Amino acid sequence: MKEEKMRKTSNRKKVKKKSHSSKRNNQSSLKGSQLDSKKRVKKGNTKRRSSSRKSGRPQKVALKNLPMTKDKKILNAVGNLLFYAVLILILVSAVLMNVSDKDTTIFGYKVMTVLTDSMNSKDKEKFKDGFSSGSLVVLKNVDPYTLQKGDIITFNPVRNNNKVYLTHRVKEIDQKKKEERLEFITTQGDANDGSDVPIAASQVNGKVVRSFNNAGFFLSFIKKHIVVVAILVSTLV
DSSP states (O other), X not given: OHHHHHHHHHHHHHHHHHHHHHHHHHHHHHHHHHHHHHHHHHHHHHHHHHHHHHHTOOOOOOGGGOOOOHHHHHHHHHHHHHHHHHHHHHHHHHHHHHHTTSSOOBXXXXXXXXXXXXXXXXXXXXXXXXXXXXXXXXXXXXXXXXXXXXXXXXXXXXXXOTTOOEEEEEEEEOHHHHHTTSSOEEEEOTTOSSOOOOBOGGGEEEEEEEEETTHHHHHHHHHHTHHHHHHHHHXXX
């Protein structure tokens, strides 16, 4: 009986030792698997990073250090050209407006502002080169005896009065009076019903070679505020 009891107790101890050893083995295997999984995750992340770099995915780069592309350089150049073109236009227009309404011309040209709608006809197909009040007209000095029907001219309607100007279209050329050096030019505004009083060659101020709608208001402002414009241009430069 005693021997059987001793065998049973020894068997129980052996079972306990086996259970403890199995538990330890299980724990060690779990820890090893966790470590292996962590190592695998780290390796996967490093592989993904390296693959993303190799695959050429977009990465964050400081914008300040980026070199200018050709398109940006072209846009900057065009912007600078436009800026200086506008600047030169303002300066030239200011000079031209100061000498306009006088007998002084620059290279045979001068500019004037239209104050009425006498050349603004409703029939746009017939009078395609008409213009409205506020437009800017460019005049060229021409020989009055070379004028033809349909030309638009600026003239003094009253002799020896250089303060009043009209810009109308040549309606008729009287050849007989032209040979006699008399009042051979008859004009009429495109929007007017009747013709003007005939004028002589000495009353012609110039022939309109170009017109710009609504540009006269802008240049009139420059003329009235030339000091402010000069200060603004100087600060921009």
